[in-house]
Amino acid sequence: xxxxxxxxxxxxLTGDSLRRARxxxxxxxxxxxxxxxxxxxxxxxxxGSLFGADVTGTWTASIDTQIGVQNYTYTFKIEDxxxxxxAKSQFGETKxxxxxxxxxxxxxxxxxxxxxxxxxxxxxxxxxxxEIKFNRQVADVASEDFVAKRSK
Numbered sequence: 001x002x003x004x005x006x007x008x009x010x011x012x013l014t015g016d017s018l019r020r021a022r023x024x025x026x027x028x029x030x031x032x033x034x035x036x037x038x039x040x041x042x043x044x045x046x047x048g049s050l051f052g053a054d055v056t057g058t059w060t061a062s063i064d065t066q067i068g069v070q071n072y073t074y075t076f077k078i079e080d081x082x083x084x085x086x087a088k089s090q091f092g093e094t095k096x097x098x099x100x101x102x103x104x105x106x107x108x109x110x111x112x113x114x115x116x117x118x119x120x121x122x123x124x125x126x127x128x129x130x131e132i133k134f135n136r137q138v139a140d141v142a143s144e145d146f147v148a149k150r151s152k
Contacts (some may be wrong), residue, residue, distance in 0.1 A: 027074055053101065053103070053106075055101055055106060056078055057075070057151065058073060058074070058075050059073070059074040060148065060150060061074070061134070061147065063144055063146035064144070065134045065138075066141075066142055067119070071089065071090065072087060072148070073087075075086045075094075077097075081150065082099070083096075083099035084096070086128055092112070092113060094112055094113075097109045097110075100138060101127075102124055104127045104128065105124070105125070105127070106123075106124075106132060107124045107125070110123065119139055121136050121138050128148060128152040133145070133147050
């Protein structure tokens with residue numbers, strides 16, 4: 001008859017084997033970053049870029065143009081996840097169109113009626129706190145750089 005030798009003698013665990021055994025006993029069999037943590041970080045990045053910087057409120061600017069200094073007031077709102085607003089100057093008040101905020105970048109179009117003629121002004125800017133550094137393209141006539149500041 002063959003005798004059963006009994007339970008195996010435990011091996012002494014060292015180094016990596018010991019660390020793996022500890023992780024396994026604690027339920028941490030995978031040391032990689034959990035998928036939920038990565039998904040959460042990704043969501044924060046995407047949410048920040050979708051909604052971008054907070055531009056809601058009133059902004060003012062003085063723009064040195066070919067026809068003199070123009071004083072503008074911009075009022076921006078987020079409605080149903082979309083950027084809307086108004087550009088107001090001595091030439092009147094115009095609703096902005098094609099407006100987007102992506103991260104710290106903003107762009108929109110002002111379709112101004114200038115002396116009975118339609119004038120398309122395309123704005124592109126970079127938001128930094130309470131300032132927006134803009135470039136605006138006035139039809140194919142002029143390119144103007146200026147800074148708008150948040151009214152407090």
